[in-house]
Amino acid sequence: MRGVAAEFAGAGFQPNEAVTVVAMTSEGAAVELGTVTADAQGGFQSNIVLPEGMAAGEYTVQAIGQRGSQSVAGGTVRLR
Numbered sequence: 705m706r707g708v709a710a711e712f713a714g715a716g717f718q719p720n721e722a723v724t725v726v727a728m729t730s731e732g733a734a735v736e737l738g739t740v741t742a743d744a745q746g747g748f749q750s751n752i753v754l755p756e757g758m759a760a761g762e763y764t765v766q767a768i769g770q771r772g773s774q775s776v777a778g779g780t781v782r783l784r
Contacts (some may be wrong), residue, residue, distance in 0.1 A: 709751040713773045715768040716781055717742040722770040727763035735763070742769070 712725050725737040737759055740750040748767075767775045 707754065707756045709753050711749065711751050712737070712765065712767070713747070713749040714742075715745075715747040716775055717746040717748070717767075717773040718771050719744045719746055721746070721773060723748055723767050723773075724770075725750075726766045726768060727750045727758070728766060729759075729761060729763060731735075733761075746773075 713723075714723065719721055719742065721742045722739055723742055724739045727735045727737055729735075735755065737754065738750075740748045740752075741778040742748045
């Protein structure tokens with residue numbers, strides 16, 4: 705599914721905070737998926753295109769705010 709958009713959402717960030725969405729492998733390697741801006745309530749919902757070179761495998765998705773806020777997805781994403 706690389707090269708296609710996937711929907712990501714998060715909450716608990718500062719209003720208008722820049723949020724970087726990262727996919728982490730089980731070995732700890734990070735793949736940056738993109739940066740979005742939280743809304744006035746501290747949430748975001750965005751379609752992000754998965755990089756063409758992203759390897760197949762399981763990833764834990766994290767959203768990290770520029771001001772130190774952080775959210776971890778409740779599961780893993782599996783690419784085939």
